[in-house]
Amino acid sequence: MNTVIFDFDGTLANTLPICFYAFQRVFKEFDNKDFSTEEIKAMFGPSETEIIKENLSHENKKQAIGLYYTTYLENHSKLVDYNKEIDELLRYLKNKGIKLGIVTGKAKRSLDISLGELQMDNFFDVIITGDDVNKPKPDPEGLIKALSVLGVKSTEAMFIGDSDADIQAGLQAKVYTIGVQWLPDYQTMEFTNEPDAVFDSVTDFMKSVKAGGLYES
Known part of the structure; x- marks a missing residue:
């Protein structure tokens, strides 16, 4: 991974x-x-x-x-508040040499605003926005495009999202799929399609990463 x-x-x-x-x-x-x-x-x-x-x-x-x-x-x-836990997670993954990406339905214009305001500009190796695809999530087009840009296999990647559309896209792209409910506002209370793992805390996810247990939650 x-x-x-x-x-x-x-x-x-x-x-x-x-x-x-x-x-x-x-x-x-x-x-x-x-x-x-x-x-x-x-x-x-x-x-x-x-x-x-x-x-x-x-x-x-x-x-x-x-x-x-x-x-x-x-x-x-x-x-929109700065989130220290998210910042620490991204820095930790980046420092470990993990390739990082974003696949979002947002337009590039609003994403660029948010990345700049939250000082997240320099973390990501690939960014696929709603402007970059013909079919939005739950279609896996964005994820497949991100994997292609990064040159990685689906078995080497995981996708983390808070909505049913995220989980469906991840499953169709055949990546390890994590559903999260770790911010104050998220899109899905109960996932229609079961993700490979679910986390309701950034801290718990970080502990799993550090323990090498990304396949277990």
Whole structure:
């Protein structure tokens, strides 16, 4: 096992609150609709840009997309906290020579904002965003592309995510798949498809890594 690939929202950063807030503002201002967080969550899969294009009734989608990213940037420091445990985990894996990647449905634009704000810019050897695939998760396209870029076999990699779509993508890509519920906000309470392991604590995962027990939880 020489590669760890992560989902982003709800896995590496507690960015779900800012995603919900920005989407709710867009739909309120352009369609005068009040969407709950659960209704917004049901739209997840494609990038933010595609979610707005697919779900907004208002014809000025370009302006709406612009408002989403402006809202995301302006409110990031207020709504997204630095997580010391995640930072320590990434540093530990990086120092051990593990290849690190991200496969996310987020658009590159919002991911770059978050990586910069959280000082995560320099950890990852490959990043596949929603802009880089034709089929979002649960399709395994993004994971397969990441493995190809890294030049690693599926048996050498694990994928860590917080949603059913993450687990389904991981299983289809034939990588070792870990479901996590270790941040304050995550997408799935109970996984429809059983991951190879589940962790509700970054600390417990780190202990497993250090013990060489990545295949046991």
